[in-house]
Amino acid sequence: MTLAAREVSWSAGGRLIVDGVSVALRDGETLGLLGPNGSGKSSLLRLLAGLRGTDGGAVLLDGRELRTLRRGEVARRVAVVEQQASTEVDLTAEQVVRLGRIPHRGSWSGDADADARAVERALAETGTSALRDRRWRTLSGGEQQRVQIARALAQEPRELLLDEPTNHLDVRHQLDLLALVGRLPLTTVVALHDLNLAALFCDRVIVLRAGRLVSAGRPADVLTPALIADVYEVAAEVLPDAAGPGRPAIRFLAPSAYASPPDARSCQPSR
Numbered sequence: 596m597t598l599a600a601r602e603v604s605w606s607a608g609g610r611l612i613v614d615g616v617s618v619a620l621r622d623g624e625t626l627g628l629l630g631p632n633g634s635g636k637s638s639l640l641r642l643l644a645g646l647r648g649t650d651g652g653a654v655l656l657d658g659r660e661l662r663t664l665r666r667g668e669v670a671r672r673v674a675v676v677e678q679q680a681s682t683e684v685d686l687t688a689e690q691v692v693r694l695g696r697i698p699h700r701g702s703w704s705g706d707a708d709a710d711a712r713a714v715e716r717a718l719a720e721t722g723t724s725a726l727r728d729r730r731w732r733t734l735s736g737g738e739q740q741r742v743q744i745a746r747a748l749a750q751e752p753r754e755l756l757l758d759e760p761t762n763h764l765d766v767r768h769q770l771d772l773l774a775l776v777g778r779l780p781l782t783t784v785v786a787l788h789d790l791n792l793a794a795l796f797c798d799r800v801i802v803l804r805a806g807r808l809v810s811a812g813r814p815a816d817v818l819t820p821a822l823i824a825d826v827y828e829v830a831a832e833v834l835p836d837a838a839g840p841g842r843p844a845i846r847f848l849a850p851s852a853y854a855s856p857p858d859a860r861s862c863q864p865s866r
């Protein structure tokens with residue numbers, strides 16, 4: 596048993612932002628959360644994390660309504676990394692990762708050994724050990740992103756919710772991060788814009804449009820030219836199994852108006 600949304604709705608500014616979405620995660624899967632800008636991905640993730648309450652429907656953790664559970668109990672189970680996660684205080688990277696241990700501290704004291712082990716493991720898994728003594732503010736966007744993910748892993752969650760975690764990451768770190776997420780024995784929801792990364796790493800994907808769930812299933816079944824044209828309004832060619840069995844690769848077909856021949860001269864460094 597893990598997380599589920601049952602007919603979840605949420606409104607803001609007089610508008611329905613998440614509109615009756617139901618999804619039940621499967622233990623250990625990586626679920627991709629897809630959809631155009633403003634389709635409600637971050638809003639749904641925040642509802643699943645219990646960071647905000649639903650206006651209709653319910654989020655369930657092991658079949659129990661999230662809103663009836665204690666904050667600490669949820670935080671020991673569910674970790675979330677939001678877009679542009681930041682910290683105002685001038686901490687080192689290691690101190691940021693240690694924040695992930697807060698839900699595990701009792702009212703008197705925590706288990707210092709368990710905390711230290713979890714922090715070391717999270718730093719190693721995310722390749723951020725070498726950054727441990729750096730001040731947060733001096734880290735690049737990609738380094739900050741990986742440290743935030745280390746913080747979430749130090750929390751030792753069973754459910755991990757990631758909002759655009761590959762933002763700021765170079766291509767190798769994007770691949771490494773999603774491979775790590777797939778390897779860990781966690782149930783993960785990951786909001787992604789890159790459909791090829793979703794096809795490569797997600798066991799299932801769901802697609803939102805204007806707050807509604809419009810499709811759900813295996814990447815190969817969902818990421819069809821028809822769906823991409825309908826939801827993203829972009830023509831695409833889908834090469835089935837090109838990225839592995841059941842894992843399509845997507846090639847976007849730029850309208851001819853965008854596709855003027857490359858001009859080598861425009862790429863020359865100016866002197």
Ligand SMILES: Nc1ncnc2c1ncn2[C@@H]1O[C@H](COP(=O)(O)OP(=O)(O)OP(=O)(O)O)[C@@H](O)[C@H]1O
Nearest residue numbers: 607608612630631632633634635636637638639786
């Ligand atoms: N607190 C809020 N008040 C008013 N409108 C909001 C609020 N939060 C989100 N919205 C609106 O809800 C819609 C969905 O936003 P959300 O951030 O969930 O989309 P998204 O799919 O994550 O977008 P993106 O891909 O651009 O990150 C947007 O139109 C956004 O402006």
